Amino acid sequence: MKRNTTFFYLLSLLFLFNLGCNTQPSVDPETNLYKEDWSSLGQHNEAPQWFKNAKLGIYFHWGVYSVPAYSSEWYARNMHLKDHYVNKYHLENYGSLNEFGYHDFVPLFKAEHFDASEWAKLFKQAGAKFAGPVAEHHDGFSMWASKITPWNVMDKGPKKDIMKELKTAIDNQGMKFITTFHHAKHLQRSKVLGEEDKYSHYPFFADIPPSSNDPELAMLYGNIPPEKWHEDVWLGKLKEVIDNYEPDIIWFDYVLDKIPEKYRKAFAAYYLNQAGDKEVVIIRKQHDLPQSLSIEDLEQSRKKQIGTKTWMTDATISDGSWSYTKNLGVKSATDVLHMLVDIVSKNGILLLNISPKADGSIPENQKEALLSMGNWLSQYGEAIYDTEAWHHFGEGPTAQPEGHFKNKNVFNKLKYTAEDIRYTVKDYNIYAIFLGDPARGEML
Template sequence: MKLIASNLIAVMITMCCFAQQHNFNNNYITPTDTLVQQKIEQWQDLKFGLFMHWGTYSQWGVVESWSICPEDEGWTQRKGPYASSYNTYVKAYENLQTTFNPTQFNPEKWAAAAKNAGMKYVVFTTKHHDGFCMFDTKQTDYKITSSNTPFAANPRSNVAKEIFDAFRKDGFMTGAYFSKPDWHSPDYWWPYFPPKDRNVNYDPKKYPERWNAFKDYTYNQIQELMTGYGKMDLLWLDGGWVRPLSSVDTTVEWQRGIKDDQDIDMARIAKMSRTYQPGLMVVDRTVSGEFENYVTPEQTIPNEPLPYPWESCITMGNSWSYVPNDTYKSANDLVHMLVKIVSRGGNFLLNIGPSPNGDFSDTAYNRLAALGSWMNVHGEAIYGTIPMAPYEKDNVVYLQSKDKKTVYVYVLSNNKETVELPATISLSQINITQKSKIIYLDAPKEKIGMQQKNNQLTLTIPAGLQQKSGAIYAATFKIIL
């Protein structure tokens, strides 16, 4: 396995080369279900969540699923002893099931670290495109609880349930990531034909019985997740090429490759799911319309607020999956991402890929701890806030409370973690009164001057505070109007 890992390390994915660009919603439909509306509003107040991509692929330290997809060979080139033959490679990839044994798995440790970092919800990959299930499905034996998998003997082998239970006990909203395409299913990639790209490899209209079998397979697996894994707040569906052909937007490059109608009957799935989980948010990502309750820009942050609920999903490292010695974003960068995303009205879903042993890297834990130290001081200026124009100007970011009675002004650090404050800070579109107050969250006892002139508010920073702000990553001024 060490030889395989070393030979295949070049297959790792980076955020800049992910093949599918996820478009923004062009036809957002506000849910009519009041319970769903309430859940979305609650979720929007949480702001910060943990995403986890985990599967057998972590043993090779390669990109999740994509190396077995012929379409994406250009950026997931197969390496190592199995690379010369596609069929040999896929067989070896699927054989990873027989060695997957994450004995260090401890979801309570993950939940505690995430809670300390200020995260409020979790989304876990119950099944990625390769079809390997990280839950105890009854629909296939390609799963972590199969007798073919060493970890099946562990009392915590149903890892999805263990994760959801652990995070729920710590007060988290829980979400199940689920891949609509399944490249292991013979009813999606039918062995009669070779797979040619990420899509179904036969014409569903020509073979309706096979496609209906796949629809039932998908429905049944989602039903299992909605009935056997406790209270669910979110169903996060990936693989937007599985969609009605009528919904394809040919102005979006990646959607032009969808040639067949891959309708899996989302109305049926959503109705069933909400029967068991009232108020469930359904995110059929990139399929604009009724079943995309919020939008998921990937590895990017919009420049301005979007006119609907949204969430940026971004990796802490370069890869979604575990890669040995991955390069992780600094705590400084992560705080800046959080502040900017929230200032545009979005949520930040930060991904960490657990190792094949079942734990995060030390670097990931260190980043979570650093985020937690910052959030302990600044959390009130994150949770439950809404955007405020001009959102961001130079290195100053604006937010406000939902009742618009309090404004939060962030001054971001420049090229180092410590924030250096200028002598004065000019702010636009903030109007104070004689009763207004200002509190510097990083040093509440410091006196900050405020002077209003027309629509311009100027903050005066004491000389001693300019060089020793007491803040790292981002300093925050709370202005009570």
């Protein structure tokens, strides 16, 4: 990266205090099993050292919604909303909802240029220590070879086990494997539970595909009795991925609090017990799982001060949609690095999203940004990886709001100066990272 993007300066100081990490008790040594209650599950070490050291992961919104490449990954919902601009676009380009429904995009999702090894290599070069797919977004299409739903990448669309190929390639690059789940919003709660429409991805209107009683279409559109959906679909899909792909990290999107508590407990106990001695991580938003069990995630925002516990930001490399759309703008590598440095200085970790095309290719502007990031991290990663927050995260004039999704636009527009400095520590070193280029000859 050019010198005028991010200036790195290292200060070595002796510490006179202990930088040891807190430890948590293990599970019952007699059974070595977690029970389905929060007290037992809370014995899990939610932030193992490998995770604290990683600092950067990469995932990607890529699926059936990448085919229309219009608006965002919420195309599947918005195409059904009368008077919505996505609905208008769909009618003009594909016809009525009954002529061409969301399920009709599935055969067009072919992933013909997808190369898991090339993707994993790129993520490694970008500096990621863990990577993996959006396993299932709100739309109900599974990115693995599922036996639970026919709407999966092995049976439809690409006709290959995308997750298996990614798991193998990411393992081969020495990275940890993350799978993210957004399927808590898949159930049509507005119809089967009479809840607000915002808690359902697909709106329920008569005489369009999401209201179909056809068993196959109902599985895609979430038109399923809630008891069956919670047990067989929501929990069943998680167990299937845990059993067949052994993710190191499982991350949840919002609306997880709408899943009855007994199923959330059942998931956590199953995942932790199946992991055995392997140190795994569970990540959630808001307060959807106890903090003693899981890592807090702040979407597109950050903490204002140092977090008392390890936390995460998930953010996208683009300026707009999380999935690929035509003419999608991309953040500069400098802006992403500044975000990463700010997060790490406050005891956080960045999960960065990219947006591949439906054919499985990654746009060149996204590749360039990732490689530029990796170039900087290959030179100065000493100040990022394996570090901890200092007692003071930094200084400088650029103000930040409280970390909350409603402030995402403020965070996305932040521009730092040479007076903005962030600190990290490792061993007996303090690292000072300048988020700008100090004037030549200026005393530091």
